[in-house]
Amino acid sequence: MQASRCRWRLQSAAFSVGLRWHHLTVISLAILVFGCSSEERERSDPQRPQLGTAREALVTTATLEASGDTYLRSGAPNQNAGGDTRLSLQSVGRHRTLLFFNPSSITTAVGSGTLVAARVELALDTTPSNWGPSGRNIAIHRLKQASAEYQATWNCALDANINNLQDDCAGSSAWSMSSTNPALQPWLSPASATRLITNGQVGVVSFDVTADVAAILAGSSAGHGWLIKKVDENQGGSLDFVSREQGPGPRLQLDIDGAPGGGGGPGPVVGSASVTASSDSYVRQGEPNQNFGTASGLRITAAGRNRALVGFDPAAVTGALGGPLVRARLKLPIAETASN
Numbered sequence: 307m308q309a310s311r312c313r314w315r316l317q318s319a320a321f322s323v324g325l326r327w328h329h330l331t332v333i334s335l336a337i338l339v340f341g342c343s344s345e346e347r348e349r350s351d352p353q354r355p356q357l358g359t360a361r362e363a364l365v366t367t368a369t370l371e372a373s374g375d376t377y378l379r380s381g382a383p384n385q386n387a388g389g390d391t392r393l394s395l396q397s398v399g400r401h402r403t404l405l406f407f408n409p410s411s412i413t414t415a416v417g418s419g420t421l422v423a424a425r426v427e428l429a430l431d432t433t434p435s436n437w438g439p440s441g442r443n444i445a446i447h448r449l450k451q452a453s454a455e456y457q458a459t460w461n462c463a464l465d466a467n468i469n470n471l472q473d474d475c476a477g478s479s480a481w482s483m484s485s486t487n488p489a490l491q492p493w494l495s496p497a498s499a500t501r502l503i504t505n506g507q508v509g510v511v512s513f514d515v516t517a518d519v520a521a522i523l524a525g526s527s528a529g530h531g532w533l534i535k536k537v538d539e540n541q542g543g544s545l546d547f548v549s550r551e552q553g554p555g556p557r558l559q560l561d562i563d564g565a566p567g568g569g570g571g572p573g574p575v576v577g578s579a580s581v582t583a584s585s586d587s588y589v590r591q592g593e594p595n596q597n598f599g600t601a602s603g604l605r606i607t608a609a610g611r612n613r614a615l616v617g618f619d620p621a622a623v624t625g626a627l628g629g630p631l632v633r634a635r636l637k638l639p640i641a642e643t644a645s646n
């Protein structure tokens with residue numbers, strides 16, 4: 307408990323006088339009073355100044371362009387479409403699309419951060435029609451074996467010569483694109499994600515592939531890429547996506563929490579911390595040799611040239627941050643209504 311102190315102090319008062327219908331005049335008075343007060347309170351007062359900070363937990367989005375894209379056709383089983391300006395899905399001829407993203411680029415983009423979500427996005431190049439009155443689903447599957455944009459054909463994962471009409475592949479370079487047995491199919495089932503396609507749809511189709519990308523980061527998936535097909539290839543409906551040859555090509559959007567290795571601007575701040583002032587006081591010209599470090603308030607007045615001082619322990623500020631600082635706010639609660 308602090309000793310009481312007697313002093314002159316400037317006190318302000320304000321009152322309102324109503325004039326006419328809706329005009330209000332505020333009259334302020336400044337009164338110099340002499341009094342004794344025991345205004346000291348413990349520094350544990352929750353109303354004391356606080357430094358509000360935002361810590362890490364920043365979600366940034368990195369965009370990776372496809373490193374390769376093509377589509378397969380059962381009707382042209384030894385021809386490659388890697389250089390085409392479109393990526394086709396179609397019942398007739400079983401058109402299926404393949405997408406490739408460099409796994410090391412994915413790993414680099416995430417860096418020391420944590421993957422929050424991953425999406426494969428493709429821009430529609432044609433307006434879908436004949437997809438039925440309520441639309442039909444297309445699906446994205448993980449590829450189970452390595453293939454390549456300019457070597458993939460219906461018959462071969464890697465055709466050694468795409469300039470002929472023969473399947474130049476065997477063993478791991480061949481695949482069973484016609485198989486109805488999930489164990490033999492070169493894509494993983496069930497699908498990673500499906501999307502409904504409806505007649506007249508425009509814009510971008512987005513698939514949630516978070517689990518697939520997480521598996522690549524964990525080292526449990528080689529990241530061979532994805533296959534997109536109609537869920538029911540016996541029903542009508544075809545569409546084309548824009549290939550990377552035409553652009554904007556397929557992309558992989560990675561939402562990453564903290565320390566991204568890739569691009570993208572700062573996302574929303576999802577964390578905050580408060581640091582309480584380690585010291586506060588004010589100085590007063592009118593009482594130039596007195597200290598107010600234990601006063602319950604930080605008084606700012608014109609008379610006497612009061613000036614407030616607030617300090618924070620740098621180690622406490624550093625300790626409160628879990629990552630990069632986004633912004634900091636100094637909060638000073640008003641203990642006494644301002645006037646004059």
Ligand SMILES: [Ca+2]
Pocket residue numbers: 374375376387388389390455549550551
């Ligand atoms: Ca291509």
Ligand SMILES: [Ca+2]
Pocket residue numbers: 384465466467468469470471472473474
């Ligand atoms: Ca060939």
